[in-house]
Amino acid sequence: MMFRQTDVATGAAQISARLGEWREEIARRGGLAFQRRPDGARGPRLNWLLGELRTPVEHWQATRKARVHAPVAPPAAPDTVSRAVMLLPGFGTHPVRMKPLARALEAAGHRVCDWGLGFNFGPTEERFDRLCERVLAMARKQGEPLVLVGWSLGGIFAREVARRHPEAVRMVITMGTPFSGDRRANNAWRAYQLIAGHSVDEPPIGQDMAVKPPVPTVALWSARDGIVSPRSACGRKGERDLAIAMRCTHLGFAAHPDVADMVRRLVAAD
Template identity: 55%
Template sequence: MATASAPSSFAHLPSSRHELAQRWELAREPIADASSGPKLRYLVGELSHLAEPVRRPFRRIEVAPAAEIRTVMLLPGFATHPIRMRYMARQLERAGHKVKRWGLGFNFGPTEDNIRYLERRLIEVHERYGREVHLVGWSLGGLFAREIAKRHPDRVAKVVTMGSPFSGNPRANNAWRAYQFVTGHRVDQPPIQTDICDKPPVPTVALWSPRDGIVSARSACGRACERDRAVALRCTHLGFTYSPEAIGAVLRELDAA
């Protein structure tokens, strides 16, 4: 089955001064309630990511052969490219798993077009390898993973989210203003019909961290009715894609039934 061309990642970015002004107003909206993102010290802690290129050559992650080979699709976070998940992909491949990109380039938020494309991408990967796909989504990528799992539960083995804000107030994070500027819609009014809190009808695991400087720990952990399990880690939000702890957690979820 051939996959249709992916919609452009940049198609819904502001294209005129008027639209730019509208996006700016969205980004400047006052907070209507008491919800807020993680504390400033955790946000500052995200700067440790800048030292990652220096540390990485000296790090060795122990990866055991997979108990069973899985087909995995990685979905990147908001405003990031799949290349940001390449290090994790390599570690999963070292274990023997088949790792596939989501095919959409930068993640600049949901649209009907990119959701439909992801559905076709999931169907293509499922049919190519003849087994259900494990979806691993970082931050906003985890919301995409949950959504396509709701639409095609027969093709998804498990959803693993990493620091994804699927629970509680959509503004309980430190990125919602940037999100509204980039996407052109309010964070609590996505241009698709969905309830992000609803659990997909497949095993759903939420990896979260109390040290997350971007997304509220409560939002990423969720309530018991919104996921099957929650696993606490000690990494930063940006560290979900490269920390040995996070990669080890993902490998364990792939090994689990």
């Protein structure tokens, strides 16, 4: 009986200690989420943020317009080259959100895979190492460097992989990725700090996000982006090789037909 009482008391103490650790962690993350935005760092205006709600409607309109104005002709032939492409999802999203982009690239004859890490809840050194291992393995399997297409935070991962392993990366295409300027010039940094558990100023990877990787780097950005500052996603000369403006929301980068067509052309032209 004494043994059982001691065992119960020990278990209760362990549970109490664990609950205390959880409370401390929640409080720490809450403090990160409610930090004051520095002066001069501004994300997109509220009306652009609310405009993100129109993303499904815009996709439907763009797809319908393309069908109405498409000439009556046989289906377009696949691109003359076939590239190995890896898609990296945005913060808080799963690779399934990029399926429309994957289908468009596959229809053009490219070989597409996702990053293999499930939901993107922010970087850790372990997750980044696993991503690097996957990129190296896929490059060996495909017999050629990969084209990395990163949406939002996925683009930060892509740029960092290319910086560490340029021999395994043919090109990096970022879509609405905040790699330039102030790291709080967006409307997602508080959610990022809450979920990822670290400050945007001290990430496990991407300490020098604006430094261009030693491979061709293209930044797709949109003046209608309601989450990431267009200037941060566009970047400055020397931070990327080419910047191309799109007309879509931030959420739209993952599936908008115009974006998919642009990515397809960039991959084929490389």
